[in-house]
Amino acid sequence: MYDGYYGYQSPSYLSSLVNAPNYMRLYNEALVNDNKPTIFPDSVIANTESGVDPIKYPDTDWQDVIVSKYSPITSHSLSVSGGNNVARFAFTGNYLYQDGMIPVTWSKRLNLRANTSITLSKNFLVNLDMATIRLQRREPGRPSGSGGNRMLEDVFRVPPTILPKYPDKNGSEIYGQYVDIVNPLAYAEKGGYRQWLSDMASINIQPKWELFPGFNLKGQFSYRVNSDVVNERRDNFNFFDYYTEKLTRTWSVSRVNTPSRSSYYFLAGNADYTFTRNNHYFYAMAGYSMEQTNAEGWDVFSMVSGYAKLNYSYDDKYLLEATVRADGSSRFGPGNKFGYFPSAAVGWNVHKEAFLADSRVINNLKLRASYGLLGNENIGYYKYQTLINATTGLEEINGNANISWETVNMLDIGFDLGLFPGNRLELTFDYYNKITNDLIITPPISYVAGLAKVPVNAGKVKNNGWELAINYTEKLGKDLSLTLRPGVWYNKNEIHGTGGWPLCYRFYEQHVQLRTKSRLQHQRHLRL
Numbered sequence: 133m134y135d136g137y138y139g140y141q142s143p144s145y146l147s148s149l150v151n152a153p154n155y156m157r158l159y160n161e162a163l164v165n166d167n168k169p170t171i172f173p174d175s176v177i178a179n180t181e182s183g184v185d186p187i188k189y190p191d192t193d194w195q196d197v198i199v200s201k202y203s204p205i206t207s208h209s210l211s212v213s214g215g216n217n218v219a220r221f222a223f224t225g226n227y228l229y230q231d232g233m234i235p236v237t238w239s240k241r242l243n244l245r246a247n248t249s250i251t252l253s254k255n256f257l258v259n260l261d262m263a264t265i266r267l268q269r270r271e272p273g274r275p276s277g278s279g280g281n282r283m284l285e286d287v288f289r290v291p292p293t294i295l296p297k298y299p300d301k302n303g304s305e306i307y308g309q310y311v312d313i314v315n316p317l318a319y320a321e322k323g324g325y326r327q328w329l330s331d332m333a334s335i336n337i338q339p340k341w342e343l344f345p346g347f348n349l350k351g352q353f354s355y356r357v358n359s360d361v362v363n364e365r366r367d368n369f370n371f372f373d374y375y376t377e378k379l380t381r382t383w384s385v386s387r388v389n390t391p392s393r394s395s396y397y398f399l400a401g402n403a404d405y406t407f408t409r410n411n412h413y414f415y416a417m418a419g420y421s422m423e424q425t426n427a428e429g430w431d432v433f434s435m436v437s438g439y440a441k442l443n444y445s446y447d448d449k450y451l452l453e454a455t456v457r458a459d460g461s462s463r464f465g466p467g468n469k470f471g472y473f474p475s476a477a478v479g480w481n482v483h484k485e486a487f488l489a490d491s492r493v494i495n496n497l498k499l500r501a502s503y504g505l506l507g508n509e510n511i512g513y514y515k516y517q518t519l520i521n522a523t524t525g526l527e528e529i530n531g532n533a534n535i536s537w538e539t540v541n542m543l544d545i546g547f548d549l550g551l552f553p554g555n556r557l558e559l560t561f562d563y564y565n566k567i568t569n570d571l572i573i574t575p576p577i578s579y580v581a582g583l584a585k586v587p588v589n590a591g592k593v594k595n596n597g598w599e600l601a602i603n604y605t606e607k608l609g610k611d612l613s614l615t616l617r618p619g620v621w622y623n624k625n626e627i628h629g630t631g632g633w634p635l636c637y638r639f640y641e642q643h644v645q646l647r648t649k650s651r652l653q654h655q656r657h658l659r660l
Contacts, residue, residue, distance in 0.1 A: 136208040142201055143233060152191035152292040153181040159291075180293075190295040190308070194287040197296050198316045203231040215249075222247045234283045235320035236272040241265065255342040264333045273324035273366050273386075274316075286316040297321075298374045306374045314371065314381075324366025324386060331359045346406045350419075354398040364388035394427040411447040416440075431513050434462040451479035451500075461509040464536055465516035471537035475504020483550075496550030496558075501543075508538040511572050515587050530584045538589070541567045558603040565596040573630065590631025597623035 150158065156172035163170050180189040206229050213222040226243040245263040252258060276282045295308035296317040307318040334356040341349045366386040373380055402419025418440040425433045439457035456474040482488060482497040519529040546562035571591025577583055599621040606614045 133211045134209070136206070138204070138206040140202040141205055141230075141233065142203075143199060146195055146199065147288075149193060149195060149288075149292065151193070152189075153177050155292050156180070187295065187298065190293060192292045192294060192296055194290055194292070194296075194316060198234055198283065198287050198320065200231075200233045200235075203233045205230045218251050220249045232271075234272065234281075236270060236323075236325050238270050240268040257340045259336075259338045259340075261336040261338075262334070265331070267330040268328065270325050270327045272319055273326055273364065274319045275326060283316055283319065286313055286319070289313060290315050301372075301374065301377070304370075304372060306372055308374075309371060309380060318371075322367070322369045322383065324364065327363045327365075329361050329363070333357055348404050349401070350404070351401045352398065353400075355396070357395045358393065360392045362388075362390040364390075392428060394425065396423070396425045398423040413443075413445045413448070415443040417442075432462070433513065435509070436460045447484070449481050449484045451477075451481070453477040455504070459507060459509070461537075463509050463511055463513065463515065465531075465533045468516070468534065468536040471507040471509075471539065473505040473507050473539075475502065477502035477504075492553075493551055494549070495552060495555050496548065498548040500547065501545045503541075503543045506540040506542060508540065511535075511538075511587075515572070528584070530586045532586050532588060534589075535572060535587055536570065536589055538571055539569050541569070554605075556605055560601045560603075561598070563596075563598045566594070567628075568593045568595070575630070588631065590629075592627070592629040594626045594628050595623070597621060 156177050160170035160172050176189060179185065180191055183189075183191070207226065209224065209226045211222070211224040213220075215221050223246045224243075225245075226241075228239075228241045230239045232238055243263070243265050245261070248260040250258045250260070271281050272283050274282045274286070276285070290310045290313055294310045294315055296315055297308065298306040300306070305322075307322075308315050309318075334354065336352070336354045338350070338352045340351075343349060364386060365388075366383060368385040369383045370379055371381045371383075372378065398421065400419060400421035402417055404415065404417040407414040418438075420436075420438050422436045423434065425431075437457060437459045439455065441455045442453070444452045454474075454476045456472070458470055458472050460470045462469070477500065479498055479500040482499060483491070483494055488494055488497070514529075515531060516533050516535045517531040518527050519531070520526065521528045543565040544562055545564075546560070549559040549561075551557040551559075569592050570589035571593060572587050572589055573591045574585045574587050575590065577585050599619070601619040602617065604616045608614055
């Protein structure tokens, strides 16, 4: 099957810029207000307004010069599938090209994916998924410090009194120049480019073996590799003054190539068993997994996990779930690598009780509660090690061998309520109480100590509140319906301790604001 399209993109909104005569008048007015002499004579303003000599008296609209009003975009997809009762396959491919609205800007993407399912026997199935993506992107060689591009910024910074490009003189291309910016057209034509090339390939294999009814063995192996390179290219170019023919500046040749590579693998196996008798339902599962990420050949992160889960329900009314997992992370030192995190949850489907069986109002009502421990090991690399500068041999980053998991104790109590036929009105309520212990902080050290700061498990933060979400759906006609989803929530965050270390704004910024995304004081929000 083929699917494709070709179209154009246009800016939805462009600012209105002043023309050159009005710019000069406003600039003169600003100078007068600052008790400074004007710099644009009335004759120059008049000549610009009359258009007597567009080379000497330019009136440039930089948006018209730089921003494209119609940029093409096209996409083409092809999919093929087939098979029989032994093997099935599906292949999809997509190519996307998108031209930018500013010069030297475009993006290309090629996706290929193949899925195969093979039945090796009546009870043994293997699923194989392979994918690859190639992404290419180019931008003008006018980068900003934040990783973006300053081409559009220059459109608004360079005044309309600057000519984009003069007629060639003595075989040389000459551009209008404004302070250190030169002008956007010069960057578009002579400023070079930055080009990204990213390749990703992955494979995912998932076998499943049903040993006997209800009992399954499952496995998974995934591997992904990313290869990226950034090329920056600019040729040498000399800028001259159009009238004096003097050299004003030189852009030197630039050739920069920055490659990077990362890989990831995941290996897991688990066993699960489902048992049903009369009104009793049991589900049990236990498994093991290991994964590793390697970035740039130096930064390596590994984790191993063991986990188990048990679900029980009676008559689909009374629900119980218990889980436990043990995670070991390479981000922590010997003796502190493993964390243990149990949790439990209960539920009651009240609407299935006999006393609500004939209710015309309550269509669904579920009460639920859960409590559990979570762990956080996303703390960066090598916090437990003291690192040495490879050039000087000096210890520059002090580690803490006792650094360990941040733990979160989470309590949640709530209900789900559906009213009227088809659950036209649904309400979901949750009360939560979340306490984070052993937050990793880097407290200040006295300047006379002669040591660098060391990370420690010392912080404690409490986050509690409630959330109420409402969903109302009303069918207004055969093909028309109205849905409203208002919501209200309340959240309170408190710092309960810093292990005796001084409390400062940096602690709040790093460990409260960024991790809980809320404020230290009480907050009330209304969401519509």
